[in-house]
Amino acid sequence: MSTNPTPQGSRPAYERPVIVRHQAGLMNKYSRTRSARPQTEIDGVSIDELVETYGSPLFVFSERTLRASYRDLHSAMSRYWPKVRLSWSYKTNYLDAVCRIFHDEGAWAEVVSGFEYEKARHLGNPGSRIHFNGPHKPRPDLERALCEGALVHLDNFDELALAERIATDRGIRPGVAIRINLAAEGTPQWSRFGFNLESGQARDAARRVLSGGKLDLIGLHCHIGTFVLEPAAYRDAGRKLAALANELRADHGVQLDFIDLGGGFASHNTLKAQYLPGEQATPSFSRYAEAISDGLAAIEGPQPTLVLETGRALVDDAGFLVSTVQANKRLPDGRRGLVLDAGVNLLFTSFWYRHDVVPAQAFHGLPEPTVMYGPLCMNIDVVRDTMLFPPMDPGDRLVFRNVGAYNVTQWMQFITYRPPVVLVGENGKHALMRRGENLQSILEHEEVPAWLA
């Protein structure tokens, strides 16, 4: 049992007795399992103050980390390739304030739906600074994007033909890119998006664009996957796109404006299947940059702009979820269960990450195997599988770290309201980026048929 520092003269705090079964996994060759250290503030703003102001649960983002990540990535890439463009992947987090920060840093927009396109336009991006991906671009969305000069990445032959019809009908000659899927070393192939390289389909699509005479081929795009921990995969993808670019240049005189290697860099999160924690396993931006430039080095002629649509690696580490313990319980197998006010409805990514979670206040007592449940009356609502965690009382708070990517876009309004999202500014101030929901926000979208009224 540990002893706690107590003010001189006062009685030591009571520590409830805990029996912790000897467990394999407490130690490994990298030493003892990391013991939790409390996180009491975010960029100098106390978590108590944030919760007192906005309530719990609460998503909090650090402006400092958002900007620093963008600058790190841009400078790492620019050291290896002369022309670099980062296009902010809207689906990763499309809160206006987050997008504004990245656009302010110089990012273009990367969108995958008519809704995201509208959001990018609403934030002041001209079509010519928007890369438009995705397998579903209905005619009105495609037409608007082509007419506004957006960089459309064609996904399939039907879409290619539709783009040609729009070009004819509207009397325009847009520049387009083709999305390509390929086998890249060390990562499973995502073959459902774009045209396949190995089967020759990507070449056919490029030739089809060129022979149609209605569209200009200005780019090649490829997004090999997400949370790709192996930089060599990008070397491989770069090499294959460079070979195709050279072939198109030699055979058809095509000079590409850009090669877009999509997103996929890992954040400092930890996948469930991962052995080492993210902070040790995640490659630096420089390692990805080196692999990409090595892969693209074979390109002949003027170098195209390298476009990246990095999402999670820019925003994940800037996001925190503060949650409050509602209750303790003991499971039949001896583990402790914690009931929290935030569940998988808010933390969708808990299905595949072992999120880093720490207490938000000083604690005492021995850590014991603990599983964390959310508030949903659903068996799947587990936000953190068994981990060693110190004793918590109802009202104590926890901080989930590296949760800025995909959660505030994929969260669900299910059983409870979605909570507010707050930004801690570089100036030390904090403010709402999204209000919490209430009954009114839900009812706004509901109608009661007249005969039931």
Ligand SMILES: Cc1ncc(COP(=O)(O)O)c(C=O)c1O
């Ligand atoms: C086309 C495209 N670009 C970029 C991204 C962002 O990927 P990530 O968040 O892994 O960087 C995605 C995500 O799936 C995507 O589909």
